[in-house]
Amino acid sequence: MVAAALNGGGGQAGEALLTLALPKGRLAEEAAAALRAGGLDVPGEEGEQELVRLLPGSAFGRDLRLLWVRPADVPAYVREGAADAGVTGKDALAEEPQGVLERLDLGFGRCRMVVAVRRAEAERWPARLAGEAGGLSVATKYPRLARRYFLERHGLRPRVLELRGSVEVAATVGMAAAIVDLVQTGATLRANGLVAVEEVLPVSARWIVNPVSLRWKRPLLGELERRLAALAAGEVAAR
Amino acid sequence: MADPTWREEGAASALLRHRIERTVLEVLARWGYREVETPLLEPVEGELRPAAGAGGAAGEAGHLGEEERWFGAVRLMDGGGRPWRLRYDATVALLRRAPELASGGAGLRLAYATTVVRRDEEGEPVALGQAGAEYLSAPSPLGEAEAVGAAVDVLRALGAGPVRVALGDTALVTELERAAGLPETGEAGTSALLEALRAGDHVRAAGLDRVGLAELGGGVAQVRERLRASGGGAERDRFLALLEHLVALGLGERLEVDLQLVGRWPYYAGPVFELTVPAQGQPLGYGGRYRLPGGAREGVGFALDVGRLAALLAGPGPRPEEAAPDVVAFPAAAPPGAIWPRLAALRRAGYTVALAPDEVTAFRWAREAAAAGSSPRLLRLEAGGERWLGRPPAAEAARPGRGEARRSDGEEGAGAWSPRH
Incomplete structure (x- = not known):
């Protein structure tokens, strides 16, 4: 049985x-x-x-x-x-x-779901959204949520790169201008030179x-x- | 090659789908609903009404554009650049035909069994089978009671198993919200509470609920008492009257009132219901009173998900038509001339008859049907006559020269049969 x-x-x-x-x-x-x-x-x-x-x-x-x-x-x-x-x-x-x-x-x-960018570019956010050459690119494990968020909050349709993990790397090496990911203490973001600029969702x-x-x-x-x-x-x- | 838009084709063969559709239409015909077909392709131009000041492309604004977005409509362009839209919802398509079908003030009962095409979450077109009914300009609460009764009747005829009906009411929720203070208004102009409930987000809804909707639900007796004590007005009284009709339809034990159920689509404007069986993880169908934008488009209806029904009926358990025969006949050295005319006569008399190839199979089918809750009679067709094994169906037994009277071997056949194999 x-x-x-x-x-x-x-x-x-x-x-x-x-x-x-x-x-x-x-x-x-x-x-x-x-x-x-x-x-x-x-x-x-x-x-x-x-x-x-x-x-x-x-x-x-x-x-x-x-x-x-x-x-x-x-x-x-x-x-x-x-x-x-x-x-x-x-x-x-x-x-x-x-x-x-x-x-x-x-x-x-x-924890929080946030938009994070490289520390050096945090001051230009969100003005950078409009001026990104070739369009804004965002790396995330949450592609649907990211698309919805940028459309509703900023009226933009960014290029969304779907990754399975270690999303911070994409922003650190410049593959994406921003990431959308979960943050608990912020230690991983800090260790990779990133900073949260917007909260998408409390989780x-x-x-x-x-x-x-x-x-x-x-x-x-x-x-x-x-x-x-x-x-x-x-x-x-x-x- | 299988049609790739039919995702559930593996489980739901075309044959099974068609049987389901036919059963739905046959049952609904007995409730006075006539079948109507709607066009697969509709021209887009001329029907869209862009909202004032909206800068979007044609179809991105206005009532129909909004409706298309709800459903994930698929558009096509012909060689001349003319846009067309594939049928995306049976109710909407049927309502577009309603003016030409209108027959006067008594309401219009229409049935359909059709295919709609919608985009899934990835934007890919998917074909879905919908079968159901629309009762246009239906009175309340008679119309809602009829829709629930007919839907349960259809599922019973299909052999879908035990069905439960969950009943909510958006108009009642709105009335209760107003009584508790002005509701918070959400994006679509409806209350924020209704929007949260539509999204299935009961956590957000709990923060907006000044009514205590969860506590107002339950079985009929409990809800009657609580609603009567809750205050309220015309919608509450109409809802209580609907409960009385449903109890009188014999559905009291199957019914659960859940005022957190408001229907997935924003066009539901009154009572809503969903139909569930334990073997399927999602409801088999939804229905309710709707009011669509763009003119006099109000009625009561329900739609069954043919794909889910097919998946349910394709698995172990009863199948439509095959599952609930009144008579399982089998030949025992009977020539064709002793089989087909007799079966035709039984069918003309209103019986559903399944012909098994031999006695062993006939008993197996009857046993399976009995396990599914029906009790077919076994009829042995012989070269020189026929023999009912057990009681014949009532009308047969009453016919002189039929049923037991035609036994050739004198075996006593009265009483309920019991499978021997």
Whole structure:
């Protein structure tokens, strides 16, 4: 039965089972801790090694299945119904907003999404936007969000270079005039000679839910949400 | 070669799509909806109304340009430089034809099963199957109740499994917001709360919600009580009346009121609903009362996502038509002349009949159908007659010389059949 539940992949998870998509990486431990505090019997970080994990009876007596995936992929698992709910950063939702319900700000994993440029050019920002020869180029892991931001904020359609990581390098070597990326302490920007010039979006961890799961598993998800909301309220108040 | 615009072609064969479309139209015909076709290509010029002072290119401003952007419409240019637009939404296309179809003051019921083309998030054109109904100038709340009832009826006929209906109401939310103080207005001129809910952003909505929408939802009895205690006016009363109609339609147990549900599109102007089954991660369909800009374009309707339905029905479980036969017949040394005329007679009598190649297959089909909630009767067609295995359908049993009376071996067939294989 355990194997069957683990292998029961596509489509909506069964009604007796709660499936959560959780983010690997920087949000993993806090996400697991929040769910534990919310009453789920969720293992700590060591559980991440097993990407799909079935925990019988761990969700208020119901079976719990955890999918540990990249934070940017959490919305896709929830949108497609492979997971009933999940935890991911606001950045992933802003990049791919359709088809999931963003239900709670969990209050942890706070950082900022910013536009950053080389320190020497910070004074010319945003005047430089209009004068960039060959058009403005922006490097980012968030191409849709960056396009939307520059169009809405500056009325511009920059050339957007989509990168997978270490986006700072693109600005440092002049491949792009600016980057759009997450900043927590600013240390990486400083170490690479960059400075944040605009805030695009405040970011924190969000609890997202599949709209169909909300209809069919309302008691279970509702109870979990109530507990997470109480915890999040405490988290926000503590900051 | 498969049509590349049909992304779901692997799961949804053309045959299955067509069966779904046919079932939708047949069920809707029984509700008084007549099928209407709309043009695949429409000329753009002459219909656009650029907003005053707007400097954008043609089609980038004005009502229709705005509408095109909502849907991600695809335009084409012909050899003479004339712009055309591919059909991007069945409702919109149908409403453009409404003036020529108008039949008087009793409202106009139209059904469609068609293909629309829209751009996906990457800007690529994607073909989508839409099937549904429009009840133009529909009264309220009768029109909304009818739309929900017909949509559930269609899904039942398709064998889509247990369906739940979630019901919201944008007009009621607006009324409640006004009662709680002037709503904050967003970019589209509607309340900022409605805009946040449309985007699925309940975190932002919570910060704007002075009404407590989440607490006003739930089952029918609970919502009745809470809404009655909430104050409110005409929209609340109309919504409560709609609930009574839905309960009378037998949908009370399937219904969940969720006032955070306001519909994805900004043209929803009153009650909205979505239809879900547990096996699909996204709703199978949406509907509600809409008011489109650009003239008298108001009505109630719903649209089912044919691709999602096909994906659902292509998987394990019931299939339309094949899944819920009233009769599963199989030949036992019966010549063609003893098979086809008999099946034709049963079909003329209103039965859905599936012909299995042999007895084993017939029992398997009947067992699968029983597991899906229907109870077909088995009919053995023999060279010298026929034999019902178990009870024949009611009308057959009542016919003299039919059903059990035609047994050739005297076997007692009354009572519910039980699969033997």
